[in-house]
Structures are given as structure tokens and as C-alpha cells.
Amino acid sequence: MAATPRTFSNRQWAKLPGGFLAGLVVALTPLAVPAQGGSGSADKVSVSHQLSVDRARAGETFGATVIVNVVTGWHVQAAQPSFDYLVPTRLTLDPLPGIRVSAVEYPAAKMIEFAGERLAVYDGIVALRFSVTLSSGVAPGPRALKGSLTIQACDNKVCLAPATVAVAIPFSANGGSASGGEVAGAMAPAGPTVAESLDSTTGAAPFAASPGNEIERLFGERGILLTLLAIFFIGLALNLTPCVYPMLSVTVSIFGAQSDARAAKVFWKAVLYVLGIATMYSALGTMAALTGGMFGGLMQSSWVLLIIALLLAALALSMFGLYEIRLPAALMNRLGGATATGFLGIYLSGLVVGVFAAPCIGPPIIALLALVGAKGSPWFGFGSFFVLALGLGAPYLVLGTFSGLLKRLPKSGAWLIWVRKIFGVVLLGVAFFYAALGFFPGLLRWTPIVTLAVGGIYLGFLERSGNDRRIFRRIKWLLGAAAVASAVALLILEPRTALEWQSYRPESLAAAKAAQQPVVLDFYADWCIPCHELERRTFSDPEVQRALRGHARFKVDLTSMEAPESQELMKAFNVQGVPTVVFLDKNGRERPGTRVLGYLPPTEFLKIADL
Template sequence: MAVSLGYKNVYRDPYGFPKWQENGLPIAGSPMGPTTSGEPSTKTAADRSLQGWTMLWTLLGIFAGGVALNLTPCVYPMIPITVSFFGGRAAKGKPSQIKLVLHGICYLTGLSLTNSILGVVASLTGGLMGALLQNPIVPALVAGVLILFATSLFGLWELRLPGALTQAAGKSYTGYFGSLFMGLTLGVVAAPCIGPFVLGLLTWVAGMGNPWIGFLVFFILSLGLGLPLFILALFSGQLQRLPKAGGWMLWVRKLMGWVLVGMAAYFIRPILPDIMKVILPVAVTLAAGLHLGWLDRNQASFKAFPWLKTIVGTGCLILATFWITSWAMRGPGIEWYSYSEQTLQQAVAQKKPVIIDFYADWCTPCRELEETTFYHADVVRQARQNFIMVKVDVTQAGDPFQEQLLKQYGIKGVPTIVFLDARGKERTDLRLVDYLPPESFLNHMAALQESVSTRNHQPRKTQ
């Protein structure tokens, strides 16, 4: 919300959402603009975990998920019907190929419009969702909902919409509006197969809390879902090359169910003990690989299907092996001290600089720092040899001692990393308020260490 109002320096409030609400501070977007004091809001509008290559690979995965939804039992049989619909509309006039393209664009527009609106609406609840996720019970409930939807895709129960809604969505209209209407109502007609996956994705987007990301995620999903139909409509003569419907579509549906299980693991992971944070995703990946690759008995009429199952199963096993091996080989992390005045006095006596990390379990950049930067071998070695490392956990608000530290060091949000020189004075130019990769963090450590070395080599005045 603060970002949308134009603020530049935005932090995650270390006191948490309940304290923010108690103080009567705004919890939704407002056209009033900045406050009279000119201070930036301390509530961030978005989870920043989707950036750079992570964003690209996530969107590619969502596009692939949209394409895979075409292979579910509710959508795949509709492909010849949809393509024939486009062809029939285009054949009524000339030039038919141009009309075919226009009908396809209308269909994609309708599909994208429906899903993108859902994504934006879900993400607009992200302020509330992100705050609720600070309570460990809420991620567990969200994970439970995702598992429930996954069991539907596994065939344990069926998601059915009211008959009147399905009947209304099944109506046929002529012209370009007919193609637009088909796109708008695809989600209703195919709800038993794609509904659980879309609802699970909506839950994830709500946790992100960014309307732009919500729109982009569901727009890309719509392209993945609608583009194959559009292309097949342009080359309708190739329809006979499509594999016949069969058990392989149930296998694809189970694949999407395992995607939801993976999303459930993503939500619940931050509240688990450290060892379970590693074991859970590895266990999910192993189970998915064994189920999809070898335990599932569905067959298909085309010869490539057994190879496809083996490739997916083997890929999951390789990924799980890579994760567990990387975790086993990463070595020890930084050894942290709890904050105390005695620790700081000891650091001054030993002429060692101090690094203080203010973090919370619900803070994504905090977890990135902990799992990546603070386990990097060079960072760990420097910390052990030349620094005193102190961690302050502000996950649970209300501790008077923690609140006093937040005021003492002027902490506006988490993560915040404070660098103290050998005299116990802060180097404000080095303070960090976001994730920093290991190489850049080493530069900060070197700058702090250099100031200590320079001071030690200064000539002393004599009488």
C-alpha cells in the first residue's frame, strides 16, 4: 500500500500487524497521499521473493501449468469442439483466416479477463493475508486447504458448481461475442478439473499481496491454457494427430495435484523446525516422483506415455537427491549470540566488530539471508574469525526488551542488520534493510574490518 502511494523507503513493521492496527494506522490503500509528517509508511505492499530469474522461472512454470490443464479430462475433450466452433464462425465469411484469428483473440481475451480479475482481487487481500501469515496457525490452515484441493485432483472427491451456473455458462452465442463468452466461461465449464488448481494458485497469489503479480500470474496461466487451442484452431487439419482421450489425462490431473501439495509445503515451511524445512520438500518431491513415475497405473494409446512417466519420475528423484545433497554439503552456518550488554562489552574488550541481525520468521528476505548468505563458506569463516555475530528475533511482538532494542537502534523494519565497529559505535553507512547476496555481504564485512584495522594502526599521541 505504501509503495502504491509513492513512498520510496518502505520497511516491514517489526512490531507486526496487530500493533499496527492498534495504533489506528491505515490498512488499505487511500487517496489521501503521504501523511503530514512526511514519514514513509512501514507496511510493505508486496512479497519481494519473486524477482529476476526467480520471477522468470516461476512464470514459465505457471505457463506450463496452464498448458498441462488442457490435458485434464474436463478440458481435453473440449479441444475438437472449441476448434470446430472457431472454424465454423470463420467459415461464414471471407477472409476466413483473418476471422479465425479474431475469434481466437476474443477467446483468449475472455479467458485472460476472467482469470486476471480473479488474480487481482485475490492479491488485493494480500495486506490482510500477509499479516495473518505472521500467525503460525494461518499458514497451517492455508496448507490444509491446498491439500484438500489436491485430494480432489487425486480423485478422492469432485468439485461441482451449482447446476444453474453451469447451465448458464454452457449457453451458445453467435459472433465475436460468442468466442469471448466461451473464454469467459471456460473456468466454470471445466471447474471439476481446473478449479482446485486455480483456487490453490489464488491462495498463493493472495499471500504475495501484489495486484500486479496477481494479474501477471493469471494472465500467463490464461495464455498457457488458451494458446494451444488458438494454435490448433489455426491449424485445424492437425486435430487428427492429437492422442485419443484416455487414462493419461487422469495422470495429468494427478500431476497438478502434486503441484498443489508442493505449494502447501511452501506455505507451511517457514513455521517448521530447521531440519523439517529440508525434509518436507524432499519428501514431497520423492513421493511425487514415485507416484507419477511408477505407482500410477494409468495407460495411454500412444507409445511415448510410459517414457513420459519415467522421465517425470526420474526428474523428481534427481531433484530430491540434488536438494538433500546440497543441504548435506553446505557446511555449518554462522554461530549466533543472543543480544546482551555483556556480549557487546566483551566484543569491545576483544577489539572485535559486532554484526546484529534483526529478523523475523515471517519475513521472506530474512529467511533468504539465513538460508543463503549466512551459510556461505566465506561469510561463515569471516564471522568466526573476526566478528561477534548477534541475532535478535522479533517474530513475536510484545517483548519489552525487544521493543527497547528496536527503539535504541531505530529499527524501522526487518530485516535490519546493524554493523558496530570495535568501539561499539554503529557504521550507519553499512546498515542493511533487505536481502544481500554473500558476495556483497562480504564487502560490508571487509569495510567494517578495514575501519578496525585503520584505527589499530593509527599512531598514538605521547606526552
């Protein structure tokens, strides 16, 4: 029978001497291995490689990187471990005739506290770099650098048996093309952030949790209740991002047009509406995490956007009294009459609006996607995203209730008809926005202009309800004129000078690297609302433009996300959502800690990007 390592509480660990504990962990390694179901240190890492050039010629020197990806929750000992009896991470390369290999450059160790001792370890993605020089007389043809990587994996309870992993790095000499884990022609930065070179044998989900996953750390340190509370507030904070703009207008329109003004009934309809949003958002988030798709990828389809636009347009026309949207009488009777169908309709509306929120991303969303993907549990994923979506939907509970109570205002007959038509104009504007987003992105700037101008003229001067009341008629004129004036102002105001970008091409990126020029890559999609906000508000800011002036700037179009080239780029640069902005240094490596996820205003963008 396999022995199981005993697990000590934190208090029991603290009573033992640190050096003794560290030695004890290593001594118990033979016992720990069977407890892990026969797995060893090799099962806790994946190893791949990357070359800095797509071909090597005689007499040339090129860079090589062995990339070690350590499973989340585990670490390996550093190249210079804290104690002599710990097994260091060591890359050994076999000699090859005509090939000279430099000493391996190991990264700086991460210091962790364990049993009162500070231990030097590596976790997450570890890059071991060295250079390779071909002699002037090397014969042309394929070559392979071979060697071995020695590692020992530990977590906060056990250490596994040390393992030696075989390493093979194929390349071609004298004009041949490189192969293996290399990303040809500078497709990806020569750094540890390239995801496609990670070995698939780990069995990890497509979105492996990152070593710095704050959500995972919260679950471990604060427990499930406090972490779920934190996730709720993260969802609440999503309401500060541009992706919720369509949700705001649609929510006000739906509830403002409700026929029932009783407070209790309006409130429970708002609750069902938020539950509909949460259900859809949770389903989309869980599917994205478990399948490796992009969160919000559903919005990449122009036809999905067109369907949304048509649904909104149909709802808008009902606001003008052209028809009433009702279920068939037989179905209404089965569901319990108009009251039940009213509640069902509100829930279905929430499901549709939940799709609008899918493009909302940011570091916490990426962290949650990573954690759900690593755990591989649909129930954990749906529950976590459901709590996040409840936070996202909380303001709509208030907004929906308030909008639904507008009918309780005094003398609401003519006022009610006019307000209902305002909501119809708003919904038509949102429908126009989604149609343009799917088919004519260049027309997006015209959405607010056309909506304000047409809506102002119609509602202020052409619509006849309440015109027999002099004060109400003048209010309509005033608001209509204000809307038209706003449209004119938007039309004549000069937009700030746009930042110039090049379309991404591998050869352009390679040229920038050869010129020792820093690079910024903007991953975007036409259907992504925050991408347009980032372009319109952040990249047009003079300070941001000044900071990016010395960079080679490339736009990476992921509009057709399922296209093979998009999938390859997403994998190469570890892009999990749009917008994502990646900064590379002069050597083509991603600058740590500078990746921008989601929309950020100029000041925050400059701070995160460290510009």
C-alpha cells in the first residue's frame, strides 16, 4: 500500500525548526510520490523551446530559450537553491561538432517563506536562455541540440521525486528553416510569454492559471465566502467600463415601457431580469474558460450582431405602438396568464442583454477564466461567473425598478406615450449601433449623431402627443432642440488626431526587432466595443501618443477569431480577450507587468504600460 504523507497544520509547522522541515520534506519524497498517484516532478512541468531566428548560417550566433511551464500551485527549486540538499534546476546541453553553446542564463529566483525559512524557487513560466554559435565551417543541414533538464517540483505540503526531462532543439544550418517550437519570422516575442510553445502533455486546460492569479490566491488565503464577495465586487466594477453602455439604454427602455407600475411587481421583474443577465454571462464565461475560446467571441459573428439589431429594432417599433409583442394565447394560458408571461419575457430579455456584457474583460476576468480553465469544473466555473454577473447586474436592479416606476408620475397620459417613444428611439439607436458593428464599423461614429438628430427632430417637433398642453409642448421643443444641437456639435467637433498604426505582419515585427525598436501590439476586433473606446479615448490622447511615439505600432485584427491565423496569433501571444495591448522591448521580449487588458483611460493606461 502506498504511504500517504502526513499534512501538518500551519501551527504545527511553525513549531519545528526551519532547516529540519526543509530536509524533512526532501526525505519524505519517496512517500510523497505514491500519494500523488504515481506522478513525479516531470508531470508538474511542460518544456518547450524557442529560437530567435528562422534560419542560421555558418558563422552566425542566435539566441535560444528553453521554456519551462510549472503547473499552478507548484514550484521548482532555483538554479542556486537555498540549501545544498535541495535539487537545483539545471539545464545541461550535449556538445555538438561545429556548434558552440554559451553558458545558460537562469532567471532571478522568487523567494518564498516556508517553515520560517526563505527558499529560492521558480514558478509559472521560467525562461532559460543561452546563445548558439555556428562555426564558419559547419556543414549545412538539419541539426538538433540535445540535453537534459533536471528539476524538483514542490508545493506547500510535499516535494516530488527529482526528474530529468529530455530536451531536443532542432534547427537548420546554412539557410535551412528552423522547426520545432520556434515561432518563425518573429511571429512571437522571444520571451516567456509565448504560449503556443508550451507542451500539450500537461493536460492543462487551454487557459492555464497564471502564477500570479489573484483569484486563485484569494480562494487559498481568504476562503470561499470572502473570495466570492470579492468576485461580486469585481463584477460591480465592470459597470465602469464602456462595454455596459448598450446595457444601460436597453434596460431603461425595457422597464420604462412596462405597463405595470406597482413597486413590488417592478422590483421582482428587475430581479428576474438580472438573473437572466447572470445566466447568460455565466454560461458564456464558463464555455470560454473550458474550451479555450475568447470570452465574447460570440460577438465576432456579423450575423449574431444582426440578429441582436433586429430584435432591438422589433422591440423599438413596439414602443411606437405599431404592434404589441405577446405570446400565443394557448401558451399564455399554460404559463398562467399575462402575469407569468410578463415575468418570462423579462427573464428572456435579461438573457439577450447578457450577451451584450460578454466583451467586458480585464485582468480579474482573465484571472477567473484561467482559474476555471485550470480546474476544469463546469459547476465551479458557472458558480464563479454567476456571482461575478450578479455584481455586474446589481445596478440594473435599481435602474430597472426606477425606470419601471416612471408611470407613477402624476398626469402621465401624454407624458407616458412620449416617454415610451423616447425609449423606442434609444432602442433604434442601439440597433443601428449593433448593425454597424457587424457590417459597417466605419459608421459607428455616426450612431450617436444620427440618433440625436433624428430623435430630436421627431420627438421634439413631429410627434404630436401632448401638444394640446402648452407647457408640455414647449418642453418637447426645448429637449428636441437640445438633442439636435448636440448632434451638430458632435458632427462639427474635430476629433483628436488618431494615432497611426501599421497592420500586423510577421516580417514587419521582425524588422522592428532587427532595428532594436520597442513594439506595441494592439489586439482588437471590429465587434469589440471596448476596442473602439480604447481607440477613440485613449490612443487619441496627446500624452499617450507622445509616450508611444518611439514604438513600432501594429494593429492585430482578431475580428475573424476562428480563422487559423487569428488562432495562431492568440496562441502565440497568449491573448484571451480583446482589447489586449502587448509591449515588447528592443529585443522582442514582452515587458513584464505592462500588458493592458480591456479599456483603460489614458492616465491608467500610461501607468500600467509604464510609459
